[in-house]
Amino acid sequence: MIELKETISVRRPIDDVFRYLSDFTNIEQWDPGVVRSVMVSQGPVQLGAAFELTLRYLFFPVRMIYTIAEYEAPYRVVLKGMGGSFSVTDTIELSGNGPQTQVTYTAAFVFSALSPRLVKMMKPALTLIGKASMAGMKKALSPIARPPQSVSLFSARSHPMDVAADRLILPGALGFSTWGHRLSKSFWRANAESLTRQTVVLTGATSGLGKAAALGLARRGAKLTFIARNREKALATQRELSQKTGNNHIDFYIADLGLMADIKKVAEAILHDKPSLDVLINNAGAMFAERSETVEGLEKTFATNLLGPFFLTRHLLEGLSRTKAPRIINVSSGGMYTQRVHVADLEMNHQAYDGATAYAWAKRSLVILTELWAEQLKQKNMSVHAMHPGWVDTPGLSTSLPRFHQQIRPLLRTPEQGADTLVWLASAMEPGQCSGLFWLDRRPHITHVFAGTRETDDERRQLWKALEAYEKKRLSMVKVGRESLPPAARG
Ligand SMILES: NC(=O)c1ccc[n+]([C@@H]2O[C@H](COP(=O)([O-])OP(=O)(O)OC[C@H]3O[C@@H](n4cnc5c(N)ncnc54)[C@H](OP(=O)(O)O)[C@@H]3O)[C@@H](O)[C@H]2O)c1
Structure with missing residues (x-):
């Protein structure tokens, strides 16, 4: 021996x-x-x-x-x-x-x-x-002093190799695959951070990336609160997460995140029940092949992927500002690289509807919002990040893009691989030291690859104003009781 x-x-x-x-x-x-x-x-x-x-x-x-x-x-x-x-x-x-x-x-x-x-x-x-x-x-197990490629506390820049790959499109796109993930992983340092004692709010935990992220967060000991629209799925998810991780600090709230009245109710319930929030992850999202509207009269892609996260985040800011170094993480998509923001037509009323384009518009706007929030909230020591998970084999992808899913299936990431950066952004030390970045595989990436997608400062201001105007309008409708919606309920 x-x-x-x-x-x-x-x-x-x-x-x-x-x-x-x-x-x-x-x-x-x-x-x-x-x-x-x-x-x-x-x-x-x-x-x-x-x-x-x-x-x-x-x-x-x-x-x-x-x-x-x-x-x-x-x-x-x-x-x-x-x-x-x-x-x-x-x-x-x-x-x-x-x-x-x-x-x-x-x-x-x-x-x-x-x-x-x-x-x-x-x-x-x-x-x-x-x-x-x-x-x-x-x-x-030792703390890390600096964010990747940091130049100052609230900024960091992309690695020159990542910039080159992103610009060269093909290597950039291959980085979205499972091979890209595996290659990136070989350069990572350990992330031993725990989320014990931290309250994390996550949307879209009942499927795909969100479920994999929920598992990773629960394993790190987070007090996990998720928001779901389907009670049976939520109960099954809660049971599965507790059974797999032994974490019993997992609860959920019911809301359709495409409905602003639901979001308002659920946010009020969360703020009432939780003294403070450490992390908010806006992950729920969907792509719709046909144009349709919510019962509130909003185009669904816009309502679910952009106005919903805007609304939820704004409502939960109060809870987030009660902690020392809160984080907000928005799940965007690599598809956003193909589009610029369309502030004057956020609901795609003025051109023929195309699901993938509408989705990319919303995800592009979410990245701009992330940058605006990072700027606005830096005095409050909040880190705000956007990320994209790459191409991930989830029910969402196979339903919304069945042909693409079938064609590139061997290249797709597992939900765990796609969700890794989400869990890392929520828990690791480095992302707490910078803000306003767009991440893939734990590294910041550029947000524009094609000429013509870059928005002006004026468009950024207009986007903010337009979303605030939607918010004002929806809130006044909720107040005078014009919504006929089920109440958001606690799990
Ligand atoms: N998969 C990819 O390759 C990929 C690539 C880029 C970006 N993304 C983004 O990653 C995020 C997760 O996508 P996924 O691929 O994991 O899709 P998914 O398997 O369809 O999961 C989406 C989750 O969001 C929830 N959700 C959708 N609409 C909702 C609503 N109106 N109210 C409440 N919950 C809602 C779903 O709830 P139910 O379980 O009730 O349906 C589900 O939990 C999305 O933001 C997506 O845009 C995915």
């Missing part, structure tokens, strides 16, 4: 360190020898939870299964790993002292097929590997 023991000290609360280290899917972020780690058991990280690790061993991948054999949160977790010719017992012991946590990691290897002499010869190599892992762990 070979036993290795190392101790490190990190400036982070013991609960957060325990949550991060006991979830062995995170080991790929800090152990350079681990290529991939996935959870293979059902349910939360707890006694009996199992993980499949792929290790890099010379040029060959080696698979191991690790199972949690002891689990005493937040002090001790023991994992037993089985490989082809050896087994290992990893014991992680934590002790906390205020914001400081001490981590002692013991790895005991047993090699069944090797002679004692050979095992002895392996010790120096294993010691080096152990030290590299502990250095990786310490780095992962």
Whole structure:
């Protein structure tokens, strides 16, 4: 047997360190020898939870299964790993002292097929590997000082390579695929941030990207509130999230986010129930092939993808301003690159309706709104970000663009890959230090690729005014009771 023991000290609360280290899917972020780690058991990280690790061993991948054999949160977790010719017992012991946590990691290897002499010869190599892992762990658990490519607190710029790829269209578009995600991932640093004690409001959590993001947020311990329009789906989502993560701080509110009266009611209920909000994620969205209007008389693409997020955010600002460093994240789309803003025709009344174009108009406007909010809210220390998830295999994509979905299916990202940047923007330190950016795969990207999509300052001001005018009009209609809508209800 070979036993290795190392101790490190990190400036982070013991609960957060325990949550991060006991979830062995995170080991790929800090152990350079681990290529991939996935959870293979059902349910939360707890006694009996199992993980499949792929290790890099010379040029060959080696698979191991690790199972949690002891689990005493937040002090001790023991994992037993089985490989082809050896087994290992990893014991992680934590002790906390205020914001400081001490981590002692013991790895005991047993090699069944090797002679004692050979095992002895392996010790120096294993010691080096152990030290590299502990250095990786310490780095992962240490705070990060600067945002990516930062030039100042409230601005950052895109990496020159990303700008070149975006401008060259084809490499830029390939970046939207699962390959783009995998390539970007190899440059990421660990994100060990927890969302414990943070209240996160998320829209569109019952499907696709939103559901994957909800899972990631719940795993990080967030107090998660989601807004959904379908009670049965909401209940099933709440149950699934709690069952998979063990997080019981998950609730929901019912509202159709294309209806301003619903949004007003749901926002009032949330502000009434929650003392403060840390993060708002405007993810719900949809593309409609045919032109149609909501019962409030608004064109649906505009109402759901632009006016809804505007309305919801404005109503929830009060709750967000009660926290120290709140964040707002708007889910846009790479499709917005193809269009400029159309302030004089936000509902596409003056030209033949085309679903994809209307959708791109709304998503373009959402990016402009993000930049305007970032400017307006910087005194309040709020970070406002827009992101696009790439091409993601979701029910939304297969319904709205069935042919595109079918044609590029092998290139599509999983919902988890698409939602990664959402979870990162909500939790990591870097995005809290900048604002007003447009992200893909944890990196800021340019917002204009084609000549002619760039709006003037005047158009930006007009967009703001137009949305405020809609807001005023809708609110006065709600006040005089001209809406015949079901009340937004608590879950
Ligand atoms: N998939 C992609 O490739 C892709 C690419 C770029 C951008 N996006 C954006 O990513 C976001 C999520 O899309 P997705 O692909 O995950 O689509 P999805 O699978 O259809 O999920 C959309 C979510 O939004 C909810 N939603 C839609 N309209 C709503 C309304 N009026 N009121 C309340 N909730 C509503 C849906 O609720 P129900 O479950 O009740 O339907 C669902 O939870 C959208 O903003 C979309 O524009 C997606």
